[in-house]
Amino acid sequence: MTSTSNGLRDGSEVLRRRGLLLLWFAAPLLLAQAFLPTDQFIHRGDDAFYYFGLAANYPEVGFWTFDRIHPSNGVQPVWAILLTGVAEVLHWVGVTDKAILSRVFVALAAIVHFASCLLLFHILARTVSIGTAIASAGAFLFSMGIVWQRVWGMENALFALMLLSTVAYFHFVHLVRPRTRTALVLGLLLGLTALTRLNAGFFVACLLVHYVLLGRHGKFGERMRLGAVAAVVAAVLIGGYLLHNLSTTGHLLPVSGAVKQFEAERFLASRGFDSMFNFDAWTGLYWHLRSRIFWFITSHGVDGFWIAGSRLIFSQNSAIPIGLFWILCAGFALIPALLGRPLEWARFLRTRLGALAPFGYVLAFGVTDALVSLSLYPSQLSYAMIRWWFVENEIVVTVVTATLAVAALAYVGARLFDARRQTLIATLALAGLVAYHVQEMPRFYWSGVKTHHDWNLSWNDESYRAAVWISENLPQDTIVGSWNAGVVGYYSDQRVVNLDGLINNYELLPYLLEGRIGDYILEQGVEYISDMQGSIKAEGALDQLELETVYSHHSRFLREDYRIYRVLGRRP
Numbered sequence: 001m002t003s004t005s006n007g008l009r010d011g012s013e014v015l016r017r018r019g020l021l022l023l024w025f026a027a028p029l030l031l032a033q034a035f036l037p038t039d040q041f042i043h044r045g046d047d048a049f050y051y052f053g054l055a056a057n058y059p060e061v062g063f064w065t066f067d068r069i070h071p072s073n074g075v076q077p078v079w080a081i082l083l084t085g086v087a088e089v090l091h092w093v094g095v096t097d098k099a100i101l102s103r104v105f106v107a108l109a110a111i112v113h114f115a116s117c118l119l120l121f122h123i124l125a126r127t128v129s130i131g132t133a134i135a136s137a138g139a140f141l142f143s144m145g146i147v148w149q150r151v152w153g154m155e156n157a158l159f160a161l162m163l164l165s166t167v168a169y170f171h172f173v174h175l176v177r178p179r180t181r182t183a184l185v186l187g188l189l190l191g192l193t194a195l196t197r198l199n200a201g202f203f204v205a206c207l208l209v210h211y212v213l214l215g216r217h218g219k220f221g222e223r224m225r226l227g228a229v230a231a232v233v234a235a236v237l238i239g240g241y242l243l244h245n246l247s248t249t250g251h252l253l254p255v256s257g258a259v260k261q262f263e264a265e266r267f268l269a270s271r272g273f274d275s276m277f278n279f280d281a282w283t284g285l286y287w288h289l290r291s292r293i294f295w296f297i298t299s300h301g302v303d304g305f306w307i308a309g310s311r312l313i314f315s316q317n318s319a320i321p322i323g324l325f326w327i328l329c330a331g332f333a334l335i336p337a338l339l340g341r342p343l344e345w346a347r348f349l350r351t352r353l354g355a356l357a358p359f360g361y362v363l364a365f366g367v368t369d370a371l372v373s374l375s376l377y378p379s380q381l382s383y384a385m386i387r388w389w390f391v392e393n394e395i396v397v398t399v400v401t402a403t404l405a406v407a408a409l410a411y412v413g414a415r416l417f418d419a420r421r422q423t424l425i426a427t428l429a430l431a432g433l434v435a436y437h438v439q440e441m442p443r444f445y446w447s448g449v450k451t452h453h454d455w456n457l458s459w460n461d462e463s464y465r466a467a468v469w470i471s472e473n474l475p476q477d478t479i480v481g482s483w484n485a486g487v488v489g490y491y492s493d494q495r496v497v498n499l500d501g502l503i504n505n506y507e508l509l510p511y512l513l514e515g516r517i518g519d520y521i522l523e524q525g526v527e528y529i530s531d532m533q534g535s536i537k538a539e540g541a542l543d544q545l546e547l548e549t550v551y552s553h554h555s556r557f558l559r560e561d562y563r564i565y566r567v568l569g570r571r572p
Contacts, residue, residue, distance in 0.1 A: 016125060018427050019134035022434045026141035030110035034103040042460045042487055048153030049486030050503040051075060052102045055083035059091035066503040067495045073249060074256035074503045077241055078196040079155035098490060106153055113157035117141050119164045128355040128403060131410055135307035135402035142306060142437035154388045155196060162193040163392060175217050183226040187233025194238050203365040204234050210361035249506055259501035260377045262512055267379035276375045289381050294322040296386040300394050301325055304401030308409060312436055332408040339415050352407040366393040462555050462562035463487035466530050469551050470494055481526040483535045497526055518544025521567060530564045546571050
C-alpha cells in the first residue's frame with residue numbers, strides 16, 4: 001500500500017491523454033444523431049422542431065415564423081440566429097429540403113455539445129483533478145446525456161458552451177490579468193450567454209457580484225471599475241435585444257414567456273392559489289411534483305456516478321428512488337474511511353470538494369434561477385424545467401457527484417495500489433465503461449423498442465403519422481392548427497398554426513386569456529385541428545367548435561387517441 005500524499009494518480013498526465021482519447025469516442029455517437037432513420041430521428045423534444053421550422057422558413061419569407069403566416073419571437077435569440085444563418089447559407093447553395101435541414105441542425109447541436117463537454121473537461125482538469133474532469137465530461141457524453149436532452153435540437157448545448165466559455169475566460173484570463181480589455185470581453189461573453197438563455201441574466205449578476213464583493217484579485221475599487229465595464233457591455237447587448245422586441249412587438253420579452261405566465265396562472269387557479277408568494281403554494285407544488293424534482297436530482301446525480309459503473313448497475317434506469325441515491329452518496333463518502341484513516345480521507349474529500357468553491361457563483365445562479373422560475377412559472381416544473389430549463393443545475397449536480405465518486409475511487413486506489421497500477425487500472429476500467437456505453441446507446445435508444453416514455457417519445461410518433469396523413473390527404477393551401485405543433489408542422493406541407501402560443505405571436509394571447517380559442521381558430525381560417533385528444537379537449541376546442549373526425553390513431557403508449565378534426569363552425 002502507498003500513502004495518498006504521493007501515490008494518488010488521478011491527476012497524472014498519462015491519465016489525461018488516455019481519458020481525452022476515450023471521451024472522443026462519443027463524437028461519432030453524437031454525430032450519428034443526424035443520420036438516424038426518421039422514425040428514430042423524431043424522438044426529440046417537440047419544441048426543437050419549432051426552432052427548425054423557424055430557421056427553415058426564414059429564407060423564404062424573410063422573418064421568423066413557424067407557420068409562414070404569423071411572425072414570432074418565442075425563441076431564445078442566439079440559437080435561433082445561429083440556425084437561421086445556417087439555413088440561409090444552405091438555401092444559398094440550393095439545399096431547401098426540410099428533412100436535410102433538420103439533420104444539419106442536429107449535427108450542429110451535437111458538435112456544440114461535444115465542444116461544451118471538452119471545455120468542461122479542461123476547466124475541471126485545471127482546477128479539481130483529471131479524474132473529476134473525465135467523470136464530469138463523460139457524464140454528459142455517455143450515460144443518459146447523449147440523447148435524452150442535450151442534442152435534442154434545443155438551445156441547451158449552445159447555452160452550456162457559452163456558460164462554460166464565460167467561466168473559463170473569467171478564471172483563466174480575466175482573473176489572471178484583470179484589465180479593461182479582459183473586462184470588455186467578459187461583458188461580451190456574459191451578454192451572449194444571457195441571449196442564449198434569457199434567464200441567464202441572473203448569471204450576469206451572480207458572477208459580477210461574486211467578482212466585486214468576494215473576489216481576491218486586485219483592490220476593491222479596481223474590481224468595481226472592471227465589473228462595471230463588463231456589466232455595461234452585457235447590458236448593451238441584452239438591452240439591444242429587448243428594445244428590438246419592444247419596437248417590433250410592443251413587448252420587451254418573447255411571447256413564449258407571456259404564454260407560460262398564462263399557463264402558470266391557470267395552473268395555480270386550478271389549485272386554489274393566486275400566486276406562488278405564500279407558503280401553502282410552495283408546499284403544494286412540492287407535494288404535487290416532488291417525483292419530478294427527485295427525478296431531476298437522481299438522473300443527473302447518478303450520471304455523475306457513471307464512472308463507478310452506476311449506469312451498468314441500474315441498466316440505464318434514471319428513476320431510482322431518492323433514498324437509494326442518498327445511500328449511494330453516503331457510501332462514496334464513508335466507505336473510504338473504513339480503510340483506517342478517516343481523518344486523512346476527510347481532509348482529502350474536503351480538498352476535492354473545496355476546489356469547486358471558486359465556482360460558487362454558478363451554484364448561486366442555479367438557485368436564483370430555480371427560485372425565480374418556480375415563482376413565475378410553476379407549471380413548467382412538470383416537464384420543461386426538468387428537461388432543458390436548468391442546464392446550470394444539471395452541471396452543478398453532475399459535477400458534485402462526479403467529484404465525490406472520483407475522490408473515493410482515487411483515495412481507495414492510492415491506498416491499495418502503487419502509482420503505475422493505479423493508472424493502468426483506471427485506464428482499463430474507463431475503457432470498459434466507455435465500450436459498454438458505446439454499444440448501449442444504439443441498443444437502448446435507436447432500436448425502435450419503446451421501453452421508457454422518458455427517452456422514446458411516442459407523442460412524436462403520433463405527430464409524425466398525422467403530418468404524413470395531412471400532407472397526403474389535404475390540399476397544400478390548407479391551414480391546420482395544433483397545440484403541440486412542432487413535429488406535425490415541420491413535416492407537413494401545409495401551414496400549421498401553433499395554438500398554445502409558444503411560437504405564435506401576441507395576437508393570440510387575448511384569446512387564450514379569455515378562453516376563446518374557438519374564436520381564434522375561426523377568425524384565422526384554421527380548417528383542421530390536429531393533436532392528442534386530451535390536449536384538444538383541455539383547451540376547450542371540443543366545447544366551442546363543431547368538429548368532424550377525419551383521422552384517428554390510438555396510442556397504446558399514451559393510452560389515448562391522436563385525432564385530426566375538420567372545423568365545421570362554431571358550436572351553437
